[in-house]
Amino acid sequence: MVTIVGPAGIGKTTVGLAAAETHIAAYAHGVCFVDLAPLADPQFVSSAVASALGVTTQSENVPSGLAAHLRDKQILIVLDSCEHVIDAAASLAEQIIGSATGVHMLATSREPLRAKAERVHRLPPLASPPPSAPGLTAAEALAFPAVQLFVERASESLENFELSEADAPVVADICRRLEGIALAIELAATLADSLGLGELSALLDDRFRLLKQGRRTALSRHRTLTAALDWSYEFLPETERTILRRLSVFAGAFTLDSATAVIAGSRIPGPEAVESLANLVAKSLVSADVSGAVAQYRLLDTTRAYALQKLAESGELEALERGHAEHHRNLFEQAEAEWEARPTAEWRGDYGARSTMSATH
Known part of the structure; x- marks a missing residue:
């Protein structure tokens, strides 16, 4: 099996x-x-x-x-x-x-x-061109499965569509920002004929509003990004819904310590928050990188945008943002106090990763 x-x-x-x-x-x-x-x-x-x-x-x-x-x-x-x-x-x-x-x-x-x-x-996301390759040629871009899917779907709605040298970096950027998620790329490609690639790229920050017209023949949960994420969210236990919403305050990667410090509260004790985080990893809503000495977690940008909407609807957004800021202030203060007392390599290993993970928030 x-x-x-x-x-x-x-x-x-x-x-x-x-x-x-x-x-x-x-x-x-x-x-x-x-x-x-x-x-x-x-x-x-x-x-x-x-x-x-x-x-x-x-x-x-x-x-x-x-x-x-x-x-x-x-x-x-x-x-x-x-x-x-x-x-x-x-x-x-x-x-x-x-x-x-x-x-x-x-x-x-x-x-x-x-x-x-x-x-x-x-199943990993479709491979997309890296940010370090902004000047890709069309041939180089088409070596990536995410770009191949975009071009294939765009060709269905835009007659004679071919990836030009000028459009290759734009399509590469679209696929990269959509994180190789097949459904998101397919939905975006169907808009190429009505918006053009430049306008499509510019509007991707509001991806849930933009990518809302799927195939009529698709299963309902596969028609839009919102429907796909609703399907996951609605079947979560209430505690896991709450944890997922709260994790959206982290714009980048975060550690287990940072997560429990920010998301645990009077209704959700630390041990239960840890268990819920592990369950969210198992359910593919949070990704985990355990290759280093300290495990790092993150939400895909699409999942985070969805969870952030839910957090705003819950009325907890302001309190969680404040808790997030206070946690990192405390972390920096503790790091400063230990600067002289600990070896540089040890200090960097302990605080370096933790203090930069959410700096983009």
């Missing part, structure tokens, strides 16, 4: 479908795609899979009936959008795989299912 994990709009469904199409010949009984997004109740997961397979089972024991039906089959079952019914999806996957050795499962979710024998593939 493989689960494709990633944030809203990153392209999990598209990649899952492409993978299934690529490997369909390897399965004697084909591929079965099951969209779990419409399900409001986890108890209907088994029935949805049975319906997609064309299997009639006794209603009181659908999972066992499915397992029995699939026991001698060679088939790939794709479970799309598992995050809101994740326990039921994981349980069913384990039961099927445990009794039907010819069945493989491919799931898409914003967090791992944590099922037995699950292998997790975290």
Whole structure:
């Protein structure tokens, strides 16, 4: 079993479908795609899979009936959008795989299912040109998948669109600012014919207002950036919603200590805030870099902009901004007091990263 994990709009469904199409010949009984997004109740997961397979089972024991039906089959079952019914999806996957050795499962979710024998593939954003390459040629820009997607989608709405040498840096900047998020890039590309590339780039700061016209045939949660993030946000427990909103005061990366100092309060004690942060990382709403001595966390700019709107709506924005400023003032005061007493390398390691992470706020 493989689960494709990633944030809203990153392209999990598209990649899952492409993978299934690529490997369909390897399965004697084909591929079965099951969209779990419409399900409001986890108890209907088994029935949805049975319906997609064309299997009639006794209603009181659908999972066992499915397992029995699939026991001698060679088939790939794709479970799309598992995050809101994740326990039921994981349980069913384990039961099927445990009794039907010819069945493989491919799931898409914003967090791992944590099922037995699950292998997790975290889907990264599409590679975009780096900020250090402002003078890219068209050929150089087209080497990046994000630019390739933009050009492909722009060509659908703008007849004979080709990436010119003059437009290449502009498109590269658009893809970079949209952080390689496939849905955002597709939505932006559809506006190339009505706005032009220069105006489109200039308006991206208000991306949620701008990128609100998706494909009519797309699933509702895939039509706009707001819809994609609403889908994630609405299924969060209240504590995790609160933590996500509060984390939006950090414009850049932040440490666990900084996060708990700023976001924890009377309603959310420190240990609960730490647990919620870990859950948000698992759910692809916060990214974590644990390669250094001190773990660093950050929100994608698109996620942060969404969470910042929610923070403003909650009435907590002013208090959180004040807490953010006070925390960093205290950090600088403590660093200054220890300047003479600690070795330079140790001081830099402790305070250097922490004090620069949110300097862009």
